Amino acid sequence: MYEHWEGLLVQINSGNLSKSITIGNIYIPPRTSNDNLNAFVSEFSSIVLFLEHNCKNTLIIAGDFNINLLKLNGNDIYSSYFYSSISHNLFPQITFPTRITRTKLMVL
Template structure:
């Protein structure tokens, strides 16, 4: 269904939960073209909108997006991705680099 990422989305119900929880695990391969990244952002935003519409519960999305949030001010596409997250009330929880290389990724 989606070309620019792969993942698994599950809904957890029952037990001691007062409402269900939807959890998504996403992997986006580290391709660098702007077209590829824009396509991913569109697909991701569309998927989150669909989940928000169909699953009126807690939504948690985790994964490896291969997008360097340290470069928000240097790249409009990274800013667009971040804006997409915020527009869906999704907030990055990692606040420091996960790898220490010349190309650090947050």
């Protein structure tokens, strides 16, 4: 169904919880083209919107997005992903560089 990224969503139900929890894991390969990143942002937003309207449960998303959050101002696709995520109350929890090279710092 989704050709340029991989993901898995699991819903956990428990009699002890007042509502269920959906946990998702997403992987986007490094050096994914801008067209494919745009497709991901659109597809991801549609999936989250569907879950918000139909599941009414807690949503946790983790993964390796390979989107550098330090470049939000210089990249329309990265900022589109970021603002789409926060519009669904999904906030990045990693706020420090996760990849450090001699010439770059990246929060991926």
